Amino acid sequence: xxxxxxxxxxxxxxxxxxxxxxxxxxxxxxxxxxxxxxxxxxxxxxxxxxxxxxxxxxxxxxxxxxxxxxxxxxxxxxxxxxxxxxxxxxxxxxxxxxxxxxxxxxxxxxxxxxxxxxxxxxxxxxxxxxxxxxxxxxxxxxxxxxxxxxxxxxxxxxx
Amino acid sequence: xxxxxxxxxxxxxxxxxxxxxxxxxxxxxxxxxxxxxxxxxxxxxxxxxxxxxxxxxxxxxxxxxxxxxxxxxxxxxxxxxxxxxxxxxxxxxxxxxxxxxxxxxxxxxxxxxxxxxxxxxxxxxxxxxxxxxxxxxx
Numbered sequence: 324x325x326x327x328x329x330x331x332x333x334x335x336x337x338x339x340x341x342x343x344x345x346x347x348x349x350x351x352x353x354x355x356x357x358x359x360x361x362x363x364x365x366x367x368x369x370x371x372x373x374x375x376x377x378x379x380x381x382x383x384x385x386x387x388x389x390x391x392x393x394x395x396x397x398x399x400x401x402x403x404x405x406x407x408x409x410x411x412x413x414x415x416x417x418x419x420x421x422x423x424x425x426x427x428x429x430x431x432x433x434x435x436x437x438x439x440x441x442x443x444x445x446x447x448x449x450x451x452x453x454x455x456x457x458x459x460x461x462x463x464x465x466x467x468x469x470x471x472x473x474x475x476x477x478x479x480x481x482x
Numbered sequence: 483x484x485x486x487x488x489x490x491x492x493x494x495x496x497x498x499x500x501x502x503x504x505x506x507x508x509x510x511x512x513x514x515x516x517x518x519x520x521x522x523x524x525x526x527x528x529x530x531x532x533x534x535x536x537x538x539x540x541x542x543x544x545x546x547x548x549x550x551x552x553x554x555x556x557x558x559x560x561x562x563x564x565x566x567x568x569x570x571x572x573x574x575x576x577x578x579x580x581x582x583x584x585x586x587x588x589x590x591x592x593x594x595x596x597x598x599x600x601x602x603x604x605x606x607x608x609x610x611x612x613x614x615x616x617x618x619x620x
Binding site: 387 | 498546553601607610611
């Protein structure tokens with residue numbers, strides 16, 4: 324596993340988000356290589372189905388799921404959010420995914436796909452005035468049985 | 483490998499996963515389509531599934547879909563992934579989505595109403611914050 328937890332947390336009053344550098348996914352890396360292990364995913368019990376408290380891994384995956392899918396389909400969306408705060412897109416995505424999974428505003432269960440959707444409002448704060456000037460909702464889809472992250476993208480709505 | 487005879491049924495299944503089908507699912511030799519109420523708040527979305535494209539998609543994920551859905555066969559897993567992709571098309575759009583689908587190449591697509599002008603804030607010093615309190619909402 325390539326997780327490396329660096330010192331410190333984002334200076335926003337929340338101490339529970341460790342800045343984590345995602346591992347790399349090379350062309351020859353296996354689909355199941357873990358590039359980020361998100362710990363503390365909230366439990367849920369919806370529609371008779373449960374997902375326990377625990378972790379969800381972001382693995383390299385393929386064009387259809389996981390990190391490679393996120394890069395293929397949602398890179399520009401994450402990059403545009405990251406640019407506003409002058410961040411690397413992975414840091415912006417990591418922050419959003421972390422909070423959506425660990426302290427979600429909303430969790431829904433898609434019975435037909437056996438997946439849980441986690442979302443959480445993230446605020447855009449002007450550092451000079453400390454006023455909120457915008458927001459978005461990171462949306463994270465997790466498979467119930469494997470706990471793997473299928474996709475994660477910024478959205479204008481909750482799950 | 484997929485039996486092409488079953489593809490129309492798979493397309494019907496995929497559309498049904500999107501929400502409440504209004505009226506019925508129309509199927510011809512090339513595609514399946516239906517108007518679907520994806521949520522109680524949103525206006526209905528037209529789902530258009532190219533049958534050949536759906537076969538291509540399911541076959542393209544055959545080798546690794548059980549990494550995500552280990553408890554089902556690869557066809558059911560492929561349908562689940564295709565459905566998740568259609569949900570993504572709706573959830574990640576900047577404007578109201580009027581149609582989504584799977585094209586001949588097996589890629590998902592969406593059609594939206596004209597997008598509103600970008601609402602990015604002026605250049606400045608900003609941060610993303612998950613705090614629930616302590617800020618004035620815009």
